Amino acid sequence: MEIKVKTCVHSADKISSNATVKINSSILKAKSTKWDCPDNIAYPPFINNHEHLIGNWVPRAGENHPYITTDIWVEEMKKSESFIERNKVFTHNGSFDLTRGNANLLALLGVYKNIFSGCPVVQDHAPNQKDEYYANFPIEVIKDYKQCHSLSMGNWWGGKSAQEEWQDSKGKMPFILHLAEGKDKLAKSDFRKLEESGLLQPNTLIIHGIALTAGEIKKCAQKGVSICCCPDSNVFLIGKTIDLKACIKYGVNLVLGTDSTMSGSINMLAEIKFAANKYTFLSSKELYRMITENAQKALFLPESYGKLELNTSHLMLVNNIKDDPFENILNMETKDIELLIHRGIPIYGNKQFLDDFDINPEDYFFFKIGNENKFVIGHPEKVCAKIDAMLGYHKDFPYLPF
Numbered sequence: 104m105e106i107k108v109k110t111c112v113h114s115a116d117k118i119s120s121n122a123t124v125k126i127n128s129s130i131l132k133a134k135s136t137k138w139d140c141p142d143n144i145a146y147p148p149f150i151n152n153h154e155h156l157i158g159n160w161v162p163r164a165g166e167n168h169p170y171i172t173t174d175i176w177v178e179e180m181k182k183s184e185s186f187i188e189r190n191k192v193f194t195h196n197g198s199f200d201l202t203r204g205n206a207n208l209l210a211l212l213g214v215y216k217n218i219f220s221g222c223p224v225v226q227d228h229a230p231n232q233k234d235e236y237y238a239n240f241p242i243e244v245i246k247d248y249k250q251c252h253s254l255s256m257g258n259w260w261g262g263k264s265a266q267e268e269w270q271d272s273k274g275k276m277p278f279i280l281h282l283a284e285g286k287d288k289l290a291k292s293d294f295r296k297l298e299e300s301g302l303l304q305p306n307t308l309i310i311h312g313i314a315l316t317a318g319e320i321k322k323c324a325q326k327g328v329s330i331c332c333c334p335d336s337n338v339f340l341i342g343k344t345i346d347l348k349a350c351i352k353y354g355v356n357l358v359l360g361t362d363s364t365m366s367g368s369i370n371m372l373a374e375i376k377f378a379a380n381k382y383t384f385l386s387s388k389e390l391y392r393m394i395t396e397n398a399q400k401a402l403f404l405p406e407s408y409g410k411l412e413l414n415t416s417h418l419m420l421v422n423n424i425k426d427d428p429f430e431n432i433l434n435m436e437t438k439d440i441e442l443l444i445h446r447g448i449p450i451y452g453n454k455q456f457l458d459d460f461d462i463n464p465e466d467y468f469f470f471k472i473g474n475e476n477k478f479v480i481g482h483p484e485k486v487c488a489k490i491d492a493m494l495g496y497h498k499d500f501p502y503l504p505f
């Protein structure tokens with residue numbers, strides 16, 4: 104399968120015109136097809152650095168936002184109508200085993216939120232789950248990581264202590280924790296605690312870091328620590344993000360996440376639009392870097408992720424709305440993704456592309472956006488039907504395009 108595109112974004116610093124991308128896939132039909140797509144831009148698929156897959160219910164919870172610290176929101180959120188409605192599908196019994204009950208239905212909602220915004224690679228911040236949890240998804244939900252919920256609340260949801268988790272990481276996989284998620288004294292003391300506990304390490308991925316000072320951000324950059332910002336969620340919950348200007352100034356490895364829709368934006372496409380509108384000093388190219396190459400580094404992903412070679416198993420084809428490919432991602436919507444391939448498997452896109460693959464049509468769901476026939480891997484419509492049956496009425500999720 105060869106696809107000739109108008110523009111090919113290999114990396115933030117390397118772009119080529121009228122390039123032909125060759126797809127590597129073990130399920131391509133023998134007869135190779137050549138596609139001419141002069142209205143498309145080719146990118147590597149995006150990577151979502153921070154997500155809580157089972158938390159993608161709507162509407163957002165938090166009547167009294169913004170808060171001084173997220174810990175207050177967590178308690179308030181648990182009493183929200185949205186959370187209570189979601190609990191009709193799945194309730195924690197304290198174990199946080201997401202292979203239990205209907206947790207998988209909720210996680211699949213989160214998976215489709217990510218697919219329809221070009222993210223077939225997702226970091227799902229939760230205690231490490233049994234292998235079957237990760238094996239159940241049609242996309243890559245990263246399995247190799249260690250975590251702590253936060254230093255302020257500890258690993259209340261499961262897992263060992265922060266120090267033990269880091270030791271288990273052996274420095275070879277990301278160690279992920281919410282940090283300094285607020286503007287009170289406790290949030291401001293988080294960084295010092297992290298440093299004193301020996302947890303300021305090159306494989307540490309700090310989520311949010313809102314209360315970090317410029318000096319602390321500089322230390323992160325020097326140490327090779329990665330920081331994930333979830334702008335919409337941060338502004339909604341706390342009224343501000345980390346000092347992004349300091350992050351850029353000191354060259355910290357900055358990445359972007361959506362958080363769940365209980366606090367954040369609808370999906371990654373909404374997130375990058377929000378960030379670009381609110382933080383005009385962040386260039387579209389910088390935002391692109393945050394969801395591709397910086398993410399590959401922060402999450403210890405294979406070298407082939409987050410960049411696009413002319414011979415590839417990972418591809419996202421997007422309509423050319425703006426000629427500048429980085430401005431283009433700020434204007435694209437779910438319908439503009441014409442093809443999304445991860446590890447050689449077609450995940451989502453325009454139906455005609457599927458003809459090149461030796462697939463079982465029963466493994467896909469077909470639907471229309473406007474006049475365009477689309478396919479998506481798996482059966483999100485069945486997930487929705489099951490949830491509707493449990494609720495006793497129809498529930499809409501704004502990130503689903505059907």
Ligand SMILES: [Zn+2]
Pocket residue numbers: 153154155228281310362363
């Ligand atoms: Zn989070």
